[in-house]
Amino acid sequence: xxxxxxxxxxxxxxxxxxxxxxxxxxxxxxxxxxxxxxxxxxxxxxxxxxxxxxxxxxxxxxxxxxxxxxxxxxxxxxxxxxxxxxxxxxxxxxxxxxxxxxxxxxxxxxxxxxxxxxxxxxxxxxxxxxxxxxxxxxxxxxxxxxxxxxxxxxxxxxxxxxxxxxxxxxxxxxxxxxxxxxxxxxxxxxxxxxxxxxxxxxxxxxxxxxxxxxxxxxxxxxxxxxxxxxxxxxxxxxxxxxxxxxxxxxxxxxxxxxxxxxxxxxxxxxxxxxxxxxxxxxxxxxxxxxxxxxxxxxxxxxxxx
Numbered sequence: 001x002x003x004x005x006x007x008x009x010x011x012x013x014x015x016x017x018x019x020x021x022x023x024x025x026x027x028x029x030x031x032x033x034x035x036x037x038x039x040x041x042x043x044x045x046x047x048x049x050x051x052x053x054x055x056x057x058x059x060x061x062x063x064x065x066x067x068x069x070x071x072x073x074x075x076x077x078x079x080x081x082x083x084x085x086x087x088x089x090x091x092x093x094x095x096x097x098x099x100x101x102x103x104x105x106x107x108x109x110x111x112x113x114x115x116x117x118x119x120x121x122x123x124x125x126x127x128x129x130x131x132x133x134x135x136x137x138x139x140x141x142x143x144x145x146x147x148x149x150x151x152x153x154x155x156x157x158x159x160x161x162x163x164x165x166x167x168x169x170x171x172x173x174x175x176x177x178x179x180x181x182x183x184x185x186x187x188x189x190x191x192x193x194x195x196x197x198x199x200x201x202x203x204x205x206x207x208x209x210x211x212x213x214x215x216x217x218x219x220x221x222x223x224x225x226x227x228x229x230x231x232x233x234x235x236x237x238x239x240x241x242x243x244x245x246x247x248x249x250x251x252x253x254x255x256x257x258x259x260x261x262x263x264x265x266x267x268x269x270x271x272x273x274x275x276x277x278x279x280x281x282x283x284x285x286x287x288x289x290x291x292x293x294x295x296x297x298x299x300x301x302x303x304x305x
Contacts, residue, residue, distance in 0.1 A: 006297050009109045012202060013290065016209020030210045033203055037105075041200040043171035045108070046124050048193035050175025052185050053121035060125055066242040066256050067126045068133055074100035074235050075137045081226070082145075091223060093142035094268065094277040098227035098285040100235065101134045101265035104168060105204040106290075110258050110297060112201070115251055121179070122255050128172030130259075132163050138271060208266055208290070217284045224284035227264070231289050232296040236260045254304045261300045263293035 019025045078096040081087075087095055104127060111119045163169060185193070217224065239260030243253050268282040 006110065006294065006301065008113060009106055009205060010294055012205035013209040013212075016206035017212050018209075019206065020210035025206075025210050030207050033207045034211075037200060037204045037207060039167050041196060041203065042105070043167040044193055045197035045200040046127070046168060046171040047175045047178070048185075048190075048197050049117055049120040050124040050128075050172060051178035051182075052190060052193075053117055053179060060122065060252070062246040062248045063122070063126055063252050063256055064129055066239065066246040066248055067130055067259060070235060070238050070242050070260060071100045071130060071133055071137070073238055074230065075141070077234070078230065079141070081230070085226075087223070088278075089145040090276065091278045091281050092145040093138070094272045094279070094281045094285075095223060095227050096141040097134070097138035097268050097271065098224075098264045098282065098289070099230040101138060101268055102130075102259065102262040103208070103265050103290070103293075104131070105201065105208065105266075106293070107259055107262050109201045109205060111255060114258070114301070115255065119251060119255055121175075122252065123259065124172050125176060126255070126259060128169065128176055131166065131169050131172070134265075135163055135166065138268075142271070142277060211266065212287050212290065213283060214287060217287065220278075220281045220284045223281060224288050227281075227285045228288040228292050231264050231285070232261060232292045236296055236300060254300075257300045257304050258297065261293060261296040263289035 016025070020030070075096065078099040082092045082095060107123060107127075108120060111123045115122070184190075236257065239257055243256050248256055264282075264285050266286055268286065269279050271277070272279040272282040
């Protein structure tokens with residue numbers, strides 16, 4: 001199960017890195033690909049998977065409680081670490097978001113390999129709440145530590161706009177609404193959405209690999225390592241406690257644990273650049289956590305698979 005669930009995902013990430021090194025892709029291609037995946041293909045995938053799955057009779061409160069509770073706990077823990085280590089204000093927001101923001105593309109790919117459409121739909125119901133929470137907490141942290149760069153109203157507007165305009169949030173919510181209120185997909189619609197969605201994960205994983213760079217690691221090794229440790233070691237440990245406390249079992253527990261073991265989100269770099277953080281630190285954490293998540297995911301599958 002470990003090889004079947006994890007190896008294909010990281011093989012495509014490695015292929016993306018190799019293609020960039022060989023010159024078969026470049027920064028312009030990867031930027032265009034990122035926009036296509038983020039604004040079209042990935043929302044289509046989420047909408048199709050969530051909206052096309054018949055929801056269970058019970059609202060997944062246990063999964064939501066475990067997932068959202070761990071995200072909030074990691075955010076608080078990151079603020080404690082920032083205060084104790086007296087991290088520079090420019091790095092604080094970037095460090096904090098690295099400890100709880102997760103790579104949605106890798107999460108969907110791993111869960112799809114392990115649990116199929118039902119697992120993706122289950123994860124999608126968690127993502128519909130987790131993505132807005134992560135965005136709010138990340139922007140709030142940047143506001144607190146970078147208050148000289150933007151006034152309060154500008155930051156509130158930026159936070160609300162980031163939530164309303166986030167296509168992944170909208171796709172998750174629309175899929176949940178469709179699955180619970182509207183009839184199943186007509187055959188031609190289902191086939192069209194499925195064909196578009198089939199491009200998403202290979203394209204996204206190759207793009208992640210192509211964007212990996214080791215340039216910022218040397219100067220930010222200690223801080224990036226600390227953030228990676230919190231993301232791929234401490235977060236899964238807290239997740240295991242939350243799963244036990246919430247009473248999650250079976251496929252739901254595995255979905256939650258895969259979610260907790262994810263590498264840091266590639267979207268961190270953009271937010272750090274927009275809000276006056278340290279984008280080089282975000283880039284370093286993305287590289288380290290992506291590599292380290294091979295071990296964290298393997299351990300989760302070994303224990304819970």
